[in-house]
Amino acid sequence: MKIARRVEAIRAAEVGAIAAAPGDALMRRAAAGVARACIEQLGGAYGRRVHLVVGVGDNGGDALYAGVALARRGALVTATLVAGRAHPGALAAYVAAGGRLGLTGRPDLVVDGVVGIGGRPGLRPEAAAAFEQVAGVPIVAVDVPSGVDVDSGETPEIHVDADVTVTFGSLRHAHLVDPAAAACGAVAVVELGVDFPAGDVEALEAEDVRLLLPAPESDDHKYTRGVVGVRAGSVRYPGAAVLAVAGASVGFAGMVRYVGAAGEQVVAAHPEVVGAGKVQAWVVGSGTDADAESHLHAAGGTPIVIDADALVHLPGAAPADAVLTPHAGELATMLGVSRDEIEARPLHHVRQAAEAYDAVVLLKGRRTLIARPDGRVRVNTTGTPWLATAGSGDVLAGLIGSLLATGMSGFDAASVGAWLHGRAAQACGDGPLVAGMLPDAIRAVVEDLFA
Ligand SMILES: NC(=O)C1=CN([C@@H]2O[C@H](COP(=O)(O)OP(=O)(O)OC[C@H]3O[C@@H](n4cnc5c(N)ncnc54)[C@H](O)[C@@H]3O)[C@@H](O)[C@H]2O)[C@@H](O)CC1
Ligand SMILES: [K+]
Structure with missing residues (x-):
């Protein structure tokens, strides 16, 4: 560390x-x-x-x-x-x-x-x-x-x-x-x-990530490994559902459920994904468009990743065990300040949001910050500028949700997720990438960590 x-x-x-x-x-x-x-x-x-x-x-x-x-x-x-x-x-x-x-x-x-x-x-x-x-x-x-x-x-x-x-x-x-x-x-x-x-303020290194990552025990089955539910995508943005599910499906959780308007597209891309049922963690918001608020209310009672469109529907404090994943523009709306102010003072604002929402807040950027309500912060040092691409955040939200479902704390799930996501982009080389490339790269990064 x-x-x-x-x-x-x-x-x-x-x-x-x-x-x-x-x-x-x-x-x-x-x-x-x-x-x-x-x-x-x-x-x-x-x-x-x-x-x-x-x-x-x-x-x-x-x-x-x-x-x-x-x-x-x-x-x-x-x-x-x-x-x-x-x-x-x-x-x-x-x-x-x-x-x-x-x-x-x-x-x-x-x-x-x-x-x-x-x-x-x-x-x-x-x-x-x-x-x-x-x-x-x-x-x-x-x-x-x-x-x-x-x-x-x-x-x-x-x-x-x-x-x-x-x-x-x-x-x-x-x-x-x-x-x-x-x-x-x-x-x-x-x-x-x-x-x-x-x-x-701290930054995870490869060895920290390896130690924090869940690895299945020999007597584990799909339910004991954790089930993650994804409420993402909409008629307008079905791709967000496919990408969030792809992030959730890199293999940490034992099962992935999907609830939303893009079920057909999701199952076509991920035949192992099933429908509604009990979950240990929810991922809500990526590309949910007008459905964001109803999804947010429907997904209660478990640890939850709240992303994109769902962020603006948070009343004040977030639900218990929530991880909020805004980019600077979204955090600006949440805190009622300008995007420039967030970018000039990211540490100040991510801490302010974590305290105000009483939740783990992950502020995306070149150096993504993850803050707890008590002020402790992790900084992510992996990644490349090529990661700033459409859908990359959907994959991250799904990935963090799958880590939450395994029982990791919100702070660990968010910081480990951000680290893997960035390292996966680095593994794609110093060149263009699309979000759909990240899940396979994440699997390869994890394989390397455990090698
Ligand atoms: N504390 C330690 O154990 C060690 C400190 N070391 C060095 O000592 C440094 C700290 O030294 P100092 O406490 O003397 O402080 P600095 O050398 O950082 O600053 C000294 C003075 O610069 C002036 N100053 C302040 N802001 C200014 C600005 N914006 N433009 C121009 N001048 C300005 C002020 O008069 C200030 O007191 C460390 O950053 C490090 O480089 C190293 O020698 C290693 C050991
Ligand atoms: K200097």
Whole structure:
């Protein structure tokens, strides 16, 4: 599990280690990691031109010590001190190692050491100008891209867009949560040997998913494995029914039931699907059009995935054990704000919705967020831009419903479902895909996990 923590918790955990380490030992260790990332990015150090953009705090200190390490490996290092001063010890070491002040020529790489966890969102004009001078050059950010809001993952002001971000000890929220995560590029964590407390934002990794997934026991039969019921599709959108059922039919639940206007199409595509009866979980809403409200009311009393058209019919609190799966536009309608506001502050809004509806809420996006009413959040890190295609959400809703039917909690079902769905898209390759390809790819991903 990847765990991201709040700045306050990180600072508190590091106090002891900083006090115990002689001189700038911790900063030098952090800087060594930054230098390694630069060398990797450049394919070597000797003769490469690296430019440091340096602020007044320890983040700038890290950048300067990284400059020391790079200069010792033969790189030509220059630095702009955006406030005209910098961490005294690091600056002295930098100058002693042959580092120069001021920009000369076009560098091969820029190191962003303006601000880290001590920064406020935005860049002061001197910092912004320093980056403008080297526009287009790849950037390695120290700790976080300067200017992002570290705890909220928001980017309300101008900020650095990095190719690589090197952080220390623990991930911060900005590394996982968009839009800040998108500004980080690839993220590397340098170990500092510090113990951190639990965090409230996390991301599943393959091993976590494998451990959470249900696998049938030898004495299981179709009913003990769980039955999922799908109420999706309509005369107008029969395809949504077929796709939601396809997502529910990848094989986790022992049986799939379908209730709705597209029964004929569903059975033609999935002959194993049966009609109404007892279920352990419902999936309601994908493509249900005008039937959404009646389906929502008919499907009560079990864990339930509420998707698409059904979302707007929720009164206030959702039914017990509900997983809501809106995209940004749907969440905007539910919360009475604009889509732009949701996209600017997805972590804030997904938590707000989880609390308001007293349900697990999965907000779809490049970095899908899954929130519980108590504020705990999982971020999904799998997927490709090709996944943004019609019907992909229907497959996801069905898949999550089938996991719920096996007895998984809503939070686990939603986050594992999102992980598998995204990994399946990656397995389809870096090219176009249609939603109908996902179920087979999900099966292949699961087979790989258990291999
Ligand atoms: N805490 C630790 O254990 C470690 C911290 N390290 C580094 O130390 C950093 C934190 O250092 P600091 O607490 O000195 O804080 P920063 O270096 O992040 O920021 C320092 C100062 O920058 C100024 N500032 C704030 N917002 C600004 C903005 N938008 N534009 C320009 N200037 C702004 C403020 O005067 C602020 O106090 C971490 O991000 C990390 O890079 C590393 O050396 C590893 C160890
Ligand atoms: K930075």
